[in-house]
Amino acid sequence: MKTLIKNAWILTMDQALSTYPQGMLMMEDDQITYVGDYDALLAEDADEVIDAMGGLLIPGMVNTHAHVSMIPFRSLGDDCPDRLRRYLFPLEIECMNASLVYEAARYGILEMQRSGVTTFLDMYYFEEEVARACDEMQMRGVLGETVINFPTCDCEEAYGGLDYSENFIRNWKSHELVTPIIAPHATNTNDASALKAAHEIAKTYDTLISMHVAEMDYEMKEFRENYNMTPVEYLDSIGVLSDRLVAAHCIHVNEHDMKLMAARGTSVAHCVGSNMKAGKGISPIKEMVQHGITVGLGTDGPSSGNTLDLFTQMKTTVYAQKTHYKDRSLFKAEEILKLATIEGAKVLKMDEKIGSLEVGKKADLVLIETNSVNMFPIYDPYSAIVYSANASNVDSVWINGVRVLKEKQSIFNQQEIKEALMQEMKIFKQRAIERSKEL
Amino acid sequence: MKTLIKNAWILTMDQALSTYPQGMLMMEDDQITYVGDYDALLAEDADEVIDAMGGLLIPGMVNTHAHVSMIPFRSLGDDCPDRLRRYLFPLEIECMNASLVYEAARYGILEMQRSGVTTFLDMYYFEEEVARACDEMQMRGVLGETVINFPTCDCEEAYGGLDYSENFIRNWKSHELVTPIIAPHATNTNDASALKAAHEIAKTYDTLISMHVAEMDYEMKEFRENYNMTPVEYLDSIGVLSDRLVAAHCIHVNEHDMKLMAARGTSVAHCVGSNMKAGKGISPIKEMVQHGITVGLGTDGPSSGNTLDLFTQMKTTVYAQKTHYKDRSLFKAEEILKLATIEGAKVLKMDEKIGSLEVGKKADLVLIETNSVNMFPIYDPYSAIVYSANASNVDSVWINGVRVLKEKQSIFNQQEIKEALMQEMKIFKQRAIERSKEL
Numbered sequence: 001m002k003t004l005i006k007n008a009w010i011l012t013m014d015q016a017l018s019t020y021p022q023g024m025l026m027m028e029d030d031q032i033t034y035v036g037d038y039d040a041l042l043a044e045d046a047d048e049v050i051d052a053m054g055g056l057l058i059p060g061m062v063n064t065h066a067h068v069s070m071i072p073f074r075s076l077g078d079d080c081p082d083r084l085r086r087y088l089f090p091l092e093i094e095c096m097n098a099s100l101v102y103e104a105a106r107y108g109i110l111e112m113q114r115s116g117v118t119t120f121l122d123m124y125y126f127e128e129e130v131a132r133a134c135d136e137m138q139m140r141g142v143l144g145e146t147v148i149n150f151p152t153c154d155c156e157e158a159y160g161g162l163d164y165s166e167n168f169i170r171n172w173k174s175h176e177l178v179t180p181i182i183a184p185h186a187t188n189t190n191d192a193s194a195l196k197a198a199h200e201i202a203k204t205y206d207t208l209i210s211m212h213v214a215e216m217d218y219e220m221k222e223f224r225e226n227y228n229m230t231p232v233e234y235l236d237s238i239g240v241l242s243d244r245l246v247a248a249h250c251i252h253v254n255e256h257d258m259k260l261m262a263a264r265g266t267s268v269a270h271c272v273g274s275n276m277k278a279g280k281g282i283s284p285i286k287e288m289v290q291h292g293i294t295v296g297l298g299t300d301g302p303s304s305g306n307t308l309d310l311f312t313q314m315k316t317t318v319y320a321q322k323t324h325y326k327d328r329s330l331f332k333a334e335e336i337l338k339l340a341t342i343e344g345a346k347v348l349k350m351d352e353k354i355g356s357l358e359v360g361k362k363a364d365l366v367l368i369e370t371n372s373v374n375m376f377p378i379y380d381p382y383s384a385i386v387y388s389a390n391a392s393n394v395d396s397v398w399i400n401g402v403r404v405l406k407e408k409q410s411i412f413n414q415q416e417i418k419e420a421l422m423q424e425m426k427i428f429k430q431r432a433i434e435r436s437k438e439l
Numbered sequence: 440m441k442t443l444i445k446n447a448w449i450l451t452m453d454q455a456l457s458t459y460p461q462g463m464l465m466m467e468d469d470q471i472t473y474v475g476d477y478d479a480l481l482a483e484d485a486d487e488v489i490d491a492m493g494g495l496l497i498p499g500m501v502n503t504h505a506h507v508s509m510i511p512f513r514s515l516g517d518d519c520p521d522r523l524r525r526y527l528f529p530l531e532i533e534c535m536n537a538s539l540v541y542e543a544a545r546y547g548i549l550e551m552q553r554s555g556v557t558t559f560l561d562m563y564y565f566e567e568e569v570a571r572a573c574d575e576m577q578m579r580g581v582l583g584e585t586v587i588n589f590p591t592c593d594c595e596e597a598y599g600g601l602d603y604s605e606n607f608i609r610n611w612k613s614h615e616l617v618t619p620i621i622a623p624h625a626t627n628t629n630d631a632s633a634l635k636a637a638h639e640i641a642k643t644y645d646t647l648i649s650m651h652v653a654e655m656d657y658e659m660k661e662f663r664e665n666y667n668m669t670p671v672e673y674l675d676s677i678g679v680l681s682d683r684l685v686a687a688h689c690i691h692v693n694e695h696d697m698k699l700m701a702a703r704g705t706s707v708a709h710c711v712g713s714n715m716k717a718g719k720g721i722s723p724i725k726e727m728v729q730h731g732i733t734v735g736l737g738t739d740g741p742s743s744g745n746t747l748d749l750f751t752q753m754k755t756t757v758y759a760q761k762t763h764y765k766d767r768s769l770f771k772a773e774e775i776l777k778l779a780t781i782e783g784a785k786v787l788k789m790d791e792k793i794g795s796l797e798v799g800k801k802a803d804l805v806l807i808e809t810n811s812v813n814m815f816p817i818y819d820p821y822s823a824i825v826y827s828a829n830a831s832n833v834d835s836v837w838i839n840g841v842r843v844l845k846e847k848q849s850i851f852n853q854q855e856i857k858e859a860l861m862q863e864m865k866i867f868k869q870r871a872i873e874r875s876k877e878l
């Protein structure tokens with residue numbers, strides 16, 4: 001099956017940032033076979049022709065940090081201090097179960113696809129269920145079961161996530177769209193032996209490891225007091241700061257931390273919306289990039305960042321960096337779109353396969369329409385995407401060659417997915433409301 | 440004509456922040472006649488019944504600072520330092536004309552209405568044309584002609600805006616939707632006598648006066664060097680810091696400035712998106728509010744903030760304040776929605792008429808649908824609006840009792856408005872592209 005997209009303003013996000021204002025892209029099944037100017041001869045070859053109507057065609061966006069099944073928490077206690085320990089942990093232990101994780105994952109995946117996210121890194125419980133949802137919904141997922149120092153909703157023992165992970169990784173290792181990894185919760189919610197064990201599993205099965213790092217004020221204090229080290233230095237001291245590590249947040253990192261991370265090849269999932277909403281601070285990604293650290297963007301869970309799209313994250317990232325350094329010219333729009341696409345793919349070590357529109361890569365594509373009122377005029381297409389667009393401008397999305405969104409309509413039944421989630425959420429919702437009243 | 444909206448989750452934004460989860464609102468022509476729980480008897484009286492389907496009904500949003508006719512600049516040179524003097528001023532002088540201002544105003548008004556903005560304060564040239572567009576498009580506008588110390592696209596003489604303003608104010612003084620004001624450009628682009636003259640005009644005709652204040656680094660330096668004062672102190676020293684003044688931006692204000700502003704009753708249009716994109720800094724609105732200064736939100740021009748909706752501004756405002764003060768509990772979602780509605784109305788001294796849903800006020804209403812994927816679940820409706828929603832969630836908008844947006848369709852012909860604008864933009868666009876190449 002050869003599908004042709006014509007009349008597209010193509011932003012390839014390749015090394016040279018090649019663009020084709022009247023571009024054409026051909027895909028054969030799951031692979032991109034041509035990107036360039038319109039080629040009439042080649043076009044004759046297509047089984048299906050799609051007119052992009054001058055829309056912007058970009059690589060599928062890569063969300064490098066999420067807890068997609070936390071949809072049931074959205075809009076609960078948003079402005080409450082220490083929400084993690086007051087709302088999230090207790091409700092998770094009490095009310096999360098396999099069915100709820102599955103239904104919430106389906107809902108969140110639908111939401112991400114609608115907004116142009118084609119790949120996401122997830123860290124949660126019952127990760128088998130998230131994998132099943134990805135498999136059913138044609139979503140590219142890099143999925144890690146949480147490892148943490150207390151009993152959880154899916155493991156009766158502390159650190160039960162270690163065993164879960166080994167099984168999980170074996171089960172999904174050769175799946176086309178699902179890439180299993182391991183995900184210790186954070187530096188301060190795992191002891192050294194658990195972190196080392198998780199890292200060993202990652203080495204054994206050749207996977208990534210993802211973790212919250214240097215996010216919390218109290219985390220910083222704890223490591224200073226207990227070890228006279230930063231969390232990053234601590235991770236390095238136990239051999240876990242490696243090129244397998246995707247460190248989420250990294251708000252509180254100093255010069256020495258960044259040098260260490262660069263030397264070890266550790267990459268960063270920058271979650272600016274979540275960080276700013278919680279008043280935690282702004283991660284110094286300008287310096288990280290200068291140090292040669294690979295940085296991608298992450299939405300965090302829909303409880304923390306409330307939206308699962310990268311448009312909000314791109315705009316907030318550029319606002320935050322320009323303001324933090326008082327420099328309007330910092331992070332030009334094209335550099336921000338790189339973070340959301342090819343750099344995100346590099347964070348996940350998938351840049352051979354996705355992240356840019358190049359021949360031989362997987363057909364993960366996003367078409368952004370330019371008819372809506374907010375998308376005119378366009379002198380600079382990167383600017384239009386970063387500063388003007390929102391998730392509702394996404395017209396079509398292909399993942400691995402399959403069109404999952406067509407003219408803003410998902411191929412999945414949104415109403416059915418929502419109703420199934422509402423059904424599974426009943427007890428959760430009741431307890432969530434009770435907890436709000438208790439606090 | 441009596442119109443009933445039923446089955447709405449009504450957020451009145453009145454003094455007590457009353458809400459009606461299964462609410463009903465009745466309007467008679469341009470006025471709200473009932474807000475409360477469903478009343479079957481009263482409902483019988485309606486000529487037209489609209490089912491809000493559980494959507495969120497809020498007051499029309501108030502954009503307290505815009506240059507709506509700058510649509511032609513959007514996405515041009517966004518990341519370029521000192522863009523104002525390198526792009527905006529030269530292109531305005533060379534290419535702006537009455538027809539372009541009119542067509543761009545129509546386009547921008549359409550965009551604002553679609554996003555739930557029902558009132559805006561505008562500052563630009565050919566303001567007669569913006570007024571005409573408001574009149575034709577049922578938009579509530581508080582409009583000020585620019586006064587500036589050089590010849591402009593609509594005045595051959597420096598400070599020609601003073602005369603223009605007097606005529607403009609006389610022409611529109613008694614219009615139902617248009618409120619004419621006067622708008623000196625900034626503290627550093629007007630001399631003292633022009634600022635005083637503008638203020639006298641405002642007093643004579645009992646209007647507001649709006650101006651950019653304490654926005655630029657070089658403005659701060661200039662006032663320190665020339666007067667050993669801040670711009671705010673300077674305005675006070677010449678008698679212009681009054682309760683008529685809507686000061687836009689106010690990024691660089693100190694404790695003494697805020698005390699002065701509070702004492703004089705000066706209000707502030709906070710334009711966080713524009714300020715952060717330009718790397719200028721974050722205005723200390725937490726302290727302003729503590730000092731008793733009235734603060735509203737502004738998008739600034741679509742060249743500066745790129746979008747004309749207040750959803751982006753609400754979210755960015757709350758992110759910026761929580762981060763700046765490292766306090767998650769600061770500016771709860773309901774306080775942010777207040778800034779976008781009733782506080783904005785107070786900034787414009789229109790809170791007797793608009794800004795909340797109360798009996799006797801004008802029927803300026805926004806219905807936000809909750810069916811879209813990003814709007815579920817909702818524990819806290821303010822949270823959903825501030826942290827989750829975007830402009831595309833606006834379903835319906837009424838201004839002065841007239842429904843200008845119905846199920847996401849404008850009553851105005853978007854295609855016609857865009858084509859007319861494109862026609863008028865031809866020379867502008869050519870010169871804009873040439874200028875990009877020169878710079």
